[in-house]
Amino acid sequence: MKVDGATPTNFSGLPLILVGLSFALIIGLPRLASDWWYLSIVGWLFLAASWGTSVEVKGETLRLNYAFGKLTINVPLSEIEDVKVVSRLERAVLIREFPGLYVLIAGAVLFAFLDLLLLPSGLLEGYYFGDMGLIFFGLLYLVVMSLPFSRMHLAGMFGVFTIIFVTLLMRIKTGIFDPLPVLFFAIFFPLFVAEYYSKEYVVITAQRRRYCIMAEKPEPVLKTIMGGVSGEA
Amino acid sequence: MLKLPEGMERVWIMRAKGMREVDIAEALGISRQAVNKALKDARVKLFEAFFAIAETFSWDVVRVNAEKGFAVFSGKVLGKRVRVYAFYLPGKGIKAFFGEDVPDYILQHALEVGIIKKPEKEGLIKALES
Numbered sequence: 001m002k003v004d005g006a007t008p009t010n011f012s013g014l015p016l017i018l019v020g021l022s023f024a025l026i027i028g029l030p031r032l033a034s035d036w037w038y039l040s041i042v043g044w045l046f047l048a049a050s051w052g053t054s055v056e057v058k059g060e061t062l063r064l065n066y067a068f069g070k071l072t073i074n075v076p077l078s079e080i081e082d083v084k085v086v087s088r089l090e091r092a093v094l095i096r097e098f099p100g101l102y103v104l105i106a107g108a109v110l111f112a113f114l115d116l117l118l119l120p121s122g123l124l125e126g127y128y129f130g131d132m133g134l135i136f137f138g139l140l141y142l143v144v145m146s147l148p149f150s151r152m153h154l155a156g157m158f159g160v161f162t163i164i165f166v167t168l169l170m171r172i173k174t175g176i177f178d179p180l181p182v183l184f185f186a187i188f189f190p191l192f193v194a195e196y197y198s199k200e201y202v203v204i205t206a207q208r209r210r211y212c213i214m215a216e217k218p219e220p221v222l223k224t225i226m227g228g229v230s231g232e233a
Numbered sequence: 234m235l236k237l238p239e240g241m242e243r244v245w246i247m248r249a250k251g252m253r254e255v256d257i258a259e260a261l262g263i264s265r266q267a268v269n270k271a272l273k274d275a276r277v278k279l280f281e282a283f284f285a286i287a288e289t290f291s292w293d294v295v296r297v298n299a300e301k302g303f304a305v306f307s308g309k310v311l312g313k314r315v316r317v318y319a320f321y322l323p324g325k326g327i328k329a330f331f332g333e334d335v336p337d338y339i340l341q342h343a344l345e346v347g348i349i350k351k352p353e354k355e356g357l358i359k360a361l362e363s
Contacts, residue, residue, distance in 0.1 A: 078273040080280070081300035088295045088307060090362040205300075222294050226284045 001057050003224045006215040008052030008064035009201075011098040013073060013209065015050040015066050022047035023108050027134065031115060055213055057224050062204070064211060075206050082205040083225065085218045087149045094145040097203050097210055102142065109138035121173050128173050129181065136166045136185055137192065144196050152197055159189045235282035236326045237275055244268055245275040246323050249301050249346040276300070279321055286327065292317060296361070301346050305361050318361055333358055 010019050025043025029036055049067040056063045062075040086092045095102045112134040119127060143158045163185045171177050200218045204211045204225075215221050237245060247257045254272070258265040276299040283297045283304040292308030295316075302321030307314065310331065319329040320339055330339065333354055340352040349356045 078277055081276065082296070082298040083280075083294075084296040084298075085294070088293070089305070091359055092363050096363070219293075222284070226280065 001224055001227065003055040003057070003213075003215070003221050005217070006055040006202075006213050006221050008055055008066065008073070009212040009214050010050040010052065010066070011094070011101045011210075011212045013211070014071065015052070015073075016098075016100055016104065018046045018050035018067075020104050022050065023104065027108060027111060052214075055221065055224075057227065062225060064213070073211070075204065075211060077225065079206040080204055080225070082203075083222065084203050085222075086201045086203050086212075088200070088218075089148070090150060091148055092203075093148055094201060094203075094212070095142070098212065102145070105138050105141055109135055109142070112138065116169065116173065119173070122175060123173075125170070125174055125178060125181065128170060132166050132170060132181065135169070136162055137188075139165075140189065140192060144193065149197065152193070155193055155197075159193060163189060235278060235285075235321075236324070237278060237321075241271045241275050241278075242323050244271040245302070246346070248272055251347055282321070282327055283319060286319060286329065290317075301348050303343075303348065303361060318358075 008015075010016055022043040022045075025046065026040045029039055029043070049071070052064060052066050053069050054065045056065070057077070060077050062077055062080075064073040064075065065071070066073070084092060086094055086097065112131040116128060116131040116135070119131075139162050140155075140159055143162075144155045147154055163182060166185060167177075167182050170181055199214050199216065202213045202215065202218050202221050204213070213221055236242070244257055244261070247260070248254070248268075252260070254265055254268045258268045261268075279299040279302055280297060283299075284294065286292070286304070287294045287306055290306075290308055292306035294304070295307050296303075296305040298304070304319045306317040306319065306329075308317055309315070315331050317329050317331055318335065319327050320342060321327050322339075322342055328339070330336070335354055335357060337352075340349070340354065340357060343349045343357050343360075344352050348360050
């Protein structure tokens with residue numbers, strides 16, 4: 001039985017490894033070996049493959065499908081120990097559930113920051129824009145994932161600080177103040193936050209492993225899992 | 234009211250207290266497979282019971298933990314949105330409490346099964362809501 005409107009996230013396990021590989025190919029490799037730029041295409045493919053496509057219950061197994069439906073992670077329903085709707089808990093944060101994701105994003109932000117420092121000053125803005133974007137969205141992602149869902153206003157405040165921070169970085173590197181990148185970040189920041197908070201996040205713990213399912217509403221996910229546990233699916 | 238069968242409950246509570254499956258098998262003089270099967274069945278029964286409570290009272294499920302035997306619900310009672318915390322107590326079945334109105338024997342139980350390390354209400358609510 002397929003769960004409508006639910007997709008597994010790439011926060012843990014093999015999908016997270018795919019994200020890590022894609023980061024290495026898209027961000028790292030072109031800087032270390034510029035002749036191998038075409039490998040970044042493979043990186044984008046890995047990134048796309050890490051996205052979950054569907055969630056279904058088949059027999060007594062929860063199936064999380066990735067990689068355009070070619071990769072399936074099977075979770076036996078009888079092994080599920082804990083089911084939590086993180087977005088409804090008062091103190092739960094996603095980062096605590098998935099520390100590997102935190103390390104990966106923090107590493108990517110740090111890499112972008114170091115890359116930005118090593119780039120000579122006074123180049124055209126386009127040279128810095130990739131790193132700036134990565135620092136901005138990376139920091140924003142780390143913040144929203146480190147805050148309980150009831151603290152959306154804090155995420156908003158931090159987003160404004162992040163815009164000021166990247167604007168200052170841009171000013172230092174280019175020597176001029178250009179309102180265009182600021183406008184870009186100011187438009188994408190509320191869109192990013194609104195998209196993140198519009199979803200519900202169901203975290204399942206089974207056999208000491210954690211899986212996250214993203215859904216518009218968690219009830220269909222919970223009902224399908226419950227149906228499978230009771231042998232109704 | 235759900236109560237786990239005696240043998241199953243004994244295995245479940247030993248696991249909830251942190252014992253390894255192999256140690257439970259040794260202590261009870263049964264096979265590790267039997268322990269594993271009892272734990273699987275206990276988890277399924279607890280999930281069913283907690284979800285049934287949510288459905289009966291039209292509460293939203295926030296969290297169900299079959300390993301330690303507790304659940305967090307959100308629901309409307311007399312027009313007010315409240316938090317409901319439910320626990321499976323060995324020999325007694327499921328007991329539910331509104332808001333932070335948690336009695337001392339629940340704190341003691343939470344301490345025994347390792348949900349909290351100190352018998353403090355704030356600590357218990359924090360653990361359930363994390």
